[in-house]
Amino acid sequence: MKYILLMAGTKAGVDTYRAWSQSDVQAHFAFLKGLNRELSESGELVANEPLAGPEQAKVVRAGNNGAPITDGVFPEAKEFLLGYWIVDVESPERAYDIAARLSAGPGPGGVPTNMPIEVRQIMSRRTDELP
């Protein structure tokens, strides 16, 4: 079963993170690299992508003529996806375990961030399964 682990945060949250010291940021990335390596070796890692910051986000709608209308203004409380992992695991509990590992990644001073990770099943064949 494939699950997606979504790491999201508000713009204010991202600004807080950007104020971390370089050594804290390095420790955090070293942790993520170690976890990714472990998930690659166990054969559970399908994909992992970090996204560019919220200031580069645009919301796009089709106008009446189908041409794109872009807007870069978002509500203050909007959560932005910061990055995600797709894992292929035997059970939802295993996906929750991996999410907890991510949640326990080190923050400033090495203290676990305990950030929330949203976990959802991927429906790879949703388009074929629907009526």
Add this chain to the structure above:
Amino acid sequence: MKYILMMNTMKAGSAGFPEWPKKDIQAHIAFMKRLNQELRESGELVAAEGLSWPDQARLVRAGKDGMPITDGVFPEGKEFLAGYWIVDVETAGRAYAIAARASAAPGVAGAPLNMPIEVRPVMSGPPGEFVS
């Protein structure tokens, strides 16, 4: 340049989708399949995934002992990711044009949904200065 195109939904919005008339759902899915096929043929499609409905979403945090604490309760106004595309394109403008195509996907009675699609660059790795 790789961009992610995210289709977000409110819980109520996605719960309404399965209640569309069957032929409207079929037309919507057929549109998405055609779009994906077109992007595959142009070599621009990197990945596309649909996610399970928000009622299956869980929020997971590490407890003090590192064990997962799962929660299924979300704020009323929370946006849920319904699905996404990753495209590899020459310009941001091309990513926006593809997003506009997805935005205009047909809804009930074939009327374009004009739904908002969030577009962001995908970074292939963490910013260089952060890697030790």
